[in-house]
Amino acid sequence: MLGQKFEGVFLISGKLATKSFAPNSRVYDERTIKMDNTEYRFWDPQKSKASAAILKGLRQMPIRKGTKVLYLGAGSGTTASHFSDIVEDGKIYCVEFAPRSMRDLIRTCERRKNMLPILADARRPETYQKFIQDADVIYQDVAQPDQAKILINNSRMFLKKDSLAMIAVKSQCIDVVREPSEVYKELIEELEKNNFEVLDKMDLFPFDKDHLFILLRYKG
Ligand SMILES: C[S@@+](CC[C@H](N)C(=O)[O-])C[C@H]1O[C@@H](n2cnc3c(N)ncnc32)[C@H](O)[C@@H]1O
Known part of the structure; x- marks a missing residue:
């Protein structure tokens, strides 16, 4: 009944879950389950694009025990809390600019x-x-709309050569009129021109509509 998808990412009866870093407390309305005295939190793919990407077949998971993650757009901490479960003694630096989300995040x-x-x-x-x-x-x-530029500038400042990045792209935030495939193509070209290599990408449907999830290597 308990399987493992990646280091720190478990499968319980076909659903993704992480081992709670802060047992007996919930971050959103996630379900929890106790097995062998350990609390697991189900990782809802409808509420977290990283969970959706894993279920859609993400080939490599760069976040594991000890990883230090710079999280841009942490919201109230839904996905970040599952990363916190996974990294344990690592760190999640949660950047968020909306005061309302920040209150919940704190x-x-x-x-x-x-x-x-x-x-x-x-x-x-x-x-x-x-x-x-x-x-x-x-x-x-x-x-x-300028999400490619945001990733490029942050990577220049914080990432070492060959580090990995993940980005969730919502086509309509960039252009509401154009076909999502065209929007994605242009964004990927901009990233490639700026020293990124695409390692994996997937549409997040049916969990999210018109969202592309991309795993990238930063070539420095
Ligand atoms: C889709 S929500 C994030 C959901 C979150 N990543 C999760 O899965 O739990 C996008 C978030 O990015 C934040 N955001 C947008 N632009 C930003 C910026 N320039 N700097 C910091 N945060 C930003 C928004 O306030 C919002 O909370």
Whole structure:
């Protein structure tokens, strides 16, 4: 009944779950289950694009125990909390610019000492550089028209050569009129021109409509 998809990512009766880093506390309305004295939190693919990407066959998961993640667009911490379960003694630097989401995020971070909330605009990485000791991976879900540029600028500042990045792209945030496939093509070309190599990509349907999830290698 308990299987493993990636390091720290489990399958329980066909559903994704992570081992709770902060047992007896919930972050959203996720279901939990106790097995052999361990609490697992089901990772809802309707509420987290990373979970949807894994279920859609993501080939490689760059976040594992000890990983330091720079998370751009952390919202109230839904996906970030599952990363916190996975990295344990690693770190999730959670950048979010909406004060409303930040309030919930701070509450989540209080129970999870491996998550650091940073109230900042991801377009201005120089404003939070002082808080980031080291980042192995960037995860970005900002739903903004200039999301390629945001990833490029943050990668230049924080990533080492050959580090990995993941980005969730919502086509309608970039252009509401054009075909999503054209929007994705242009975004990927911009990333490739700026030293990224696409390692994997998938449409997140049926979990999300018109969303592309991309795993990238930063060539430095
Ligand atoms: C789709 S939601 C994120 C959901 C979250 N990633 C999750 O899975 O739990 C996008 C978030 O990005 C934030 N955001 C958008 N642009 C941003 C920016 N330039 N800097 C920081 N946060 C930003 C929004 O306020 C919003 O909370």
